[in-house]
Amino acid sequence: MRQIKLGDITVDVVFKDIKNIHLSVHPPNGRVSISAPHRMKLDTLRIFTVSKLGWISKQQKKFREQERETRREYLERESHYIWGKRYLLSISEQSQKWSVELRHRRMILRVRPGTDENKRRSFIEEWYRSQIKQEARLLIAKWEELMKVKVSRFFVQHMKTKWGSCNYDSSSIRLNTDLAKKPKECLEYIIVHEMTHLLEPTHNTRFTALMEHFMPKWQFYRSQLNRLPVSHENWIY
Numbered sequence: 001m002r003q004i005k006l007g008d009i010t011v012d013v014v015f016k017d018i019k020n021i022h023l024s025v026h027p028p029n030g031r032v033s034i035s036a037p038h039r040m041k042l043d044t045l046r047i048f049t050v051s052k053l054g055w056i057s058k059q060q061k062k063f064r065e066q067e068r069e070t071r072r073e074y075l076e077r078e079s080h081y082i083w084g085k086r087y088l089l090s091i092s093e094q095s096q097k098w099s100v101e102l103r104h105r106r107m108i109l110r111v112r113p114g115t116d117e118n119k120r121r122s123f124i125e126e127w128y129r130s131q132i133k134q135e136a137r138l139l140i141a142k143w144e145e146l147m148k149v150k151v152s153r154f155f156v157q158h159m160k161t162k163w164g165s166c167n168y169d170s171s172s173i174r175l176n177t178d179l180a181k182k183p184k185e186c187l188e189y190i191i192v193h194e195m196t197h198l199l200e201p202t203h204n205t206r207f208t209a210l211m212e213h214f215m216p217k218w219q220f221y222r223s224q225l226n227r228l229p230v231s232h233e234n235w236i237y
Helices: 042-051 053-064 117-147 177-181 184-196 205-214 218-227
Strands: 002-006 009-016 022-026 031-037 079-082 085-093 099-103 106-111 153-157 164-167 172-176
Touching: 002 042, 009 042, 022 053, 031 042, 042 053, 079 117, 079 177, 099 117, 106 117, 117 153, 117 177, 117 184, 117 205, 164 184, 172 177, 172 184, 177 184, 184 205, 184 218, 205 218
Parallel strands: 009 031, 085 106, 153 172
Antiparallel strands: 002 009, 022 031, 079 085, 099 106, 164 172
């Protein structure tokens, strides 16, 4: 990977077997990247990037101003989210296996007495992962039929830099555990986005046309996802 430096902006450059230049500014920190054809010279890309500095600055400002979640400590009456709705955490200590239950705007975490913050966090993250898996199975089956593609496997994990990813060669996709905190339509958008990469690996005009065909409101869902509070960590779309 090469880089272009323009003042305080660093642009990551990746050369690929594509026809056009693709410039991206990634949330949450405004990282800038360019995918370019192999034949393109770095000086040409520098000139192109200079012409887009106004747009880049606008996008970076938007991401800097995006609301951040406060750090969670997994304490009584702390706010937690599932599918875009806010719940107050309630800790119930009892001698049985951990569990999570939603009841009347409360997220009840049942744990053994003395369970520390790290364990509570791991239990809730595991529960989030199970919620994503349950919804993703249904959504993937739905879109496999509509898109005429097949997802060989999907994985759910904590991802610091992306909402999702696709491995074209293995026909597998990965989903960020934090999607369980966002409205379900955001999860569906990410799934359709990654499944579209099984038809078109790059973010070219064909990819955009396919997204418009399968999900005409995809840009609305993308902006909705990127407007919502992100994790307190510095961790795209």
